[in-house]
Amino acid sequence: MDCSDKLNVTWKKSNPGRAGQRRRALNSCCSRSWQFTGTGWPPNAGQPPKPPDGPSIKRLEQLARERQLVLCVGMSEKERDLIYNCQVLIGPQGYIGKSRKIHMSEDEGLMYVGGAAIPVFDIGKCKVGSVICYDAFYPEITRTLALNGAEVFLMPSAGRCGPWNQQTETSVAKRVKESLSWYRMRALENAAFVIITNQAGRAGTVDYYREDYRRQPYHGGGSLIFAPDGSLLAETEATTIQAEMILADLNSEDFARARANANFPLRKRRPELYGELVRPVTEA
Template sequence: MTVTVAAVAANFGRDLEENYALIERIVGEARDAGVQLLVFPEAAIGGYLSSLGNHGDTVRTTQRSLPPAITLDGPELRRVQQIAGDMIVCIGFCELDADGETRYNAAACLDGTTIYGAYRKVHQPLGENMSYSAGSEYRAFDTPVGRIGLQICYDKAFPEAARSLALDGAEIIASLSAWPAARTATAENLQEDRWTYRHNLFDMSRALDNQVFWIASNQSGTFGSLRYVANAKVVDPGGNVLATTLLDAGLAIAEIDVEATFRAMRGGMFHLRDRRPDAYASDLVARKEELVHA
């Protein structure tokens, strides 16, 4: 069965009405192209932090510029569901926990009637933990277009994250990002920036590591002090980029056949089958302590 999938590169800020208008326009464009699975960027509802590192937005320093915190059962996601209709959409937002205080950098996969799965970002870069609490697990889930796993941005730098989802049966991993250019010595041509290179290399490597389809969205344009590198893409299980936006806003659209591709690419070398976890775990705790305290 072939499925048409797309990754979004677009700019989302604090104005929710502007966000919904952009989401509706992009969904309409994707629907015209026959897209069945559409992956929006990290923080597409309400925008990301306006800066990171020592000058980052934090709960401790300001409430003014933080993204609005919403709940999974709130009106914000219901509005996205109304826009999505029969299309499956993955989208990022700031989630408010049931305690009414704890915030997570989160994503959900949904259509007009169902929230198939949700995820809270585990790995936090450059002081992001001052604004969000960390998630604690990776779980894949079934959808009408296949078994999907969610990741957010910095997660892609950790092979264990994608591997956890692949071992849980994920056939497609949606990696939602607000990935910026380097903060220092930024390349004049952002396509040649070292952080753009890493963004793209991680996407291709994680797809190939686990022999899964990888759909990587990203913010584009600028927000606060961050300048995003876009480069939304669809990568096949061989690490081949099937479609990309490069630095532009827009859609990277590809038609994929999960079953046929897995049969061909996993028929010989199958990385998950050929793992040797008995060798990987030897003295792992001691070695981890050595690295942490080195």
């Protein structure tokens, strides 16, 4: 899977979605393949995009304007000498904002640094926040987004599942899809819509791993959309590992009904008891 800017924008243009679709979420780092060397930004990966002024952003702004879409796009971002894994939001009027991945998993720390903010963006029809890949393992992030007004969680991922072949890819895709189902709780406990997208296919290499090592960037795919009550609105249907688009209407009445529930969790919180959650991390 070649994740170059040109090919990805071409793919997006050839898959505009159905009439009336207004939001589209794309995978973590979808505009660049993974190219970990452990020695900084690799020379064979080109230059990372520069929100909001880079050429990748300008091309995506044109696409959003032509299709009247709000795009959530994953890319690596370089600021000074630091590289971030980020999601940018781009709408018909141009660049909206970016979210940086906060927690680094395993080898990501060799390339990336974590962000230091949990922003919420008003995109017109609703307020959204991004939760990037491994950050989804930290429910504090989605709870913070909900407390700050987010109604939709955009949760792109590039979850790795190890090498596969023609005989095993069906079971790999099934396993990855099943592992994504726990995202349902992020919707239910915050009464928010949740959109999960996961890369499908192979993207780049981690140079210091052997070719067949399980942590090479093989991605099993699997995307889901949940309503604020935890019900499933849409899911991928492919039985093999391949790119697939899913669509769902997000009804504001579903959101209002979930938030009006007498047992809406945010209304029953006891923050005076949660001090351990913000205690500085110490060695185990």
